[in-house]
Amino acid sequence: MIELKEVTKIYTGQSVPAVDSLTMKIEKGEICVFVGPSGCGKSTTLRMINRMIEPSSGTILIDNKNIKDSDPDKLRMGIGYVIQQIGLLPHRTVAENIAIVPRLHGWPKDKINRRVDELLVLIGLDPETTRSKFPSQLSGGQMQRIGVARAMAADPPVMLMDEPFGAVDPIARNHLQDEFLRLQREIKKTIVFVTHDINEAIKMGDKIAIFNRGRLVQYGTPQDILSRPANDFVADFIGYDRVVKMLSLFRVEDIARPVGCTIEPNELPNAWNKMQDYQAAVCFLINSAGEPSGFITGDDFLKQGKDASPDVLNKIAGQRKRAFVEGDVLLRDALSLILEFNTEYLGVLSGNRVVGVISLGDIRKHASKKEGD
Amino acid sequence: MDWMRVKQALLERAPEALGVHIVMVLVTISIAIAISVPLGVLLTRPKYKNLGVVVLNILNLLQTIPGLAIIALTMPFLGLGLKPTIFALTVQGLLPIARNTIAGLYGVSPDVKEAALGMGMSHKKILYEVELPLAMPIILAGVRTATVYVVSVGTLAAYIGGGGLGDLIVTGLAMFWPEFLIVGAGLGAILAISLDRLLAYVEYRITPPGLGT
Structure with a gap:
């Protein structure tokens, strides 16, 4: 000392x-x-x-x-x-x-x-x-x-x-x-x-x-x-x-929440109901190899309607194919990605499996948190 | 050109004259190094920094006095022979060595000294293990300059009985024997060039690896 x-x-x-x-x-x-x-x-x-x-x-x-x-x-x-x-x-x-x-x-x-x-x-x-x-x-x-x-x-x-x-x-x-x-x-x-x-x-x-x-x-x-x-x-x-x-002091894993809901492509017509059942705001689309290929959110249904066609949902999810980060990525970089993909959410990866989700709201809350709160 | 005289100058007079000249130069340079290097070290220590300019000016002044004048001036005090010669030559050899020692020591990067001090090396250790090795090439360059200078001024020693290659030149002048002149002056030139080359080699060998190219 x-x-x-x-x-x-x-x-x-x-x-x-x-x-x-x-x-x-x-x-x-x-x-x-x-x-x-x-x-x-x-x-x-x-x-x-x-x-x-x-x-x-x-x-x-x-x-x-x-x-x-x-x-x-x-x-x-x-x-x-x-x-x-x-x-x-x-x-x-x-x-x-x-x-x-x-x-x-x-x-x-x-x-x-x-x-x-x-x-x-x-x-x-x-x-x-x-x-x-x-x-x-x-x-x-x-x-x-x-x-x-x-x-x-x-x-x-x-x-x-x-x-x-x-x-x-x-x-x-x-x-x-x-x-x-x-x-x-x-x-x-x-x-x-x-x-x-x-x-x-x-x-x-x-x-x-x-x-x-x-x-x-x-x-x-x-x-x-x-x-x-x-x-x-x-x-x-x-x-x-x-x-x-x-x-930049925090990492994605510090604020990640568990994945609420996942679906496979053939379940797309049923996505809305599944999300309701799980009370999930995000639903990850998982391909046959078990890898995430995008996600859809509650907001998408608000815009497209509850009965949006599987093709439309598939397309929306596909645009977010890259909106995923590893757990050790800094929150600052995650924020940048969120802005880049113009979405509210990012999937958290471990290897090629999705293990969690972070939202813009979580980052905002974390940013205003003071030491010791 | 009288070949007999050339032979006489080369075989009878030159060996001794050359020997005396070499001894004269070596003794002079040794004394000059022994005085100038510690002086240079002292004058670069923070304590005596202010003295540096004064001492360098004095040495500069001494350097401007012609060699012959110094030789003549010392004669009344030290008499004739090798002793006053070596004294006079030493005075002439001091400046280049002291000046280069100071320049060499100042040339050592302050960052290196700062790092050495910060690691806990004592000032003495820094001097011997860092400053002097790094300044050595420049100090040696000063020794080279002084050596060449002393070889040439040394030919004047003959006027006060100091001997050396100057004897041949003086004889040649007195007797109108150009052969003696040529042998004396020629050997002096060869001596100066060889010592310079030798020291250049030493300088090259002593330059720490990792410095320069």
């Missing part, structure tokens, strides 16, 4: 503090994202935690130990550090770069070698081909991954990451973020993560700390911040698509 108490930093020659009496707690095993416009004090705060910058006043505790009591080099050896520019040593191989901190700790050689290979596998690179490469032979994304592996080498409980994925292209960044989240589920480090991108903050953070002009403006879970922005600054910083952003 990291605790900051009344931490202030005033750079020499400046009258306005870069960080102004900041007090906050970062819980063990969580990713805490510092986010804010440039010059808001987020990087300064991060760099005070490993004493790359000394605070002008205030105390910082890591696991209840004042960081001022430990030697700066020893302190940093115990804290993983990743920066945007990565800073791999260009004259050292990948293996030697990853081995820096273990070597400082004086690990025996074979233990270091084993750890290097283990980390390379963990970050998805082949040890055989990567180990003895030089940084100049790697792609930007690979370098970034080596930077993360290097920071994790001696298994530090705390990691500081200053815009770690800022220098790679959007596709690689997305990929690295996903990979890192997967990794974090296994390693459970306490991570302080700095970014200026609110979307990255929402995606990566267990907690988000929004900074402005050296002050902590709001600190809470992504849902908390999205549903209850503390002031206009936070609301502006999040943007007009606040609610859509919130939908």
